[in-house]
Amino acid sequence: MSWFRNLKIGSKLLLSFMLILAIAIGAGIFALVNMNAIDNGYGTAMTLTSERMQHIFASKDHYSKARMDTRELFYPKNTRDDITGCPIVLIRNWTA
Numbered sequence: 001m002s003w004f005r006n007l008k009i010g011s012k013l014l015l016s017f018m019l020i021l022a023i024a025i026g027a028g029i030f031a032l033v034n035m036n037a038i039d040n041g042y043g044t045a046m047t048l049t050s051e052r053m054q055h056i057f058a059s060k061d062h063y064s065k066a067r068m069d070t071r072e073l074f075y076p077k078n079t080r081d082d083i084t085g086c087p088i089v090l091i092r093n094w095t096a
Contacts, residue, residue, distance in 0.1 A: 004012070
């Protein structure tokens with residue numbers, strides 16, 4: 001370390017600032033690379049999530065259609081207003 005002690009003050013300051021600058025540039029490059037990887041991972045996750053949500057909504061629609069078809073099978077003359085208006089109507093029609 002005697003070579004560092006033999007340097008002039010200006011040279012020591014310049015060397016220190018260059019070292020700090022190199023560390024800052026290295027940290028910046030590291031951060032940019034990692035942020036790019038995070039962005040790619042987030043995009044992949046959002047694509048998979050949106051595809052899954054589409055499948056969930058499609059299965060919900062199929063389930064609702066199956067429920068309506070089953071309802072029409074057992075209560076063919078009731079309209080939607082009759083069924084949603086009061087649950088007692090269903091019981092009266094079912095027991096009658």
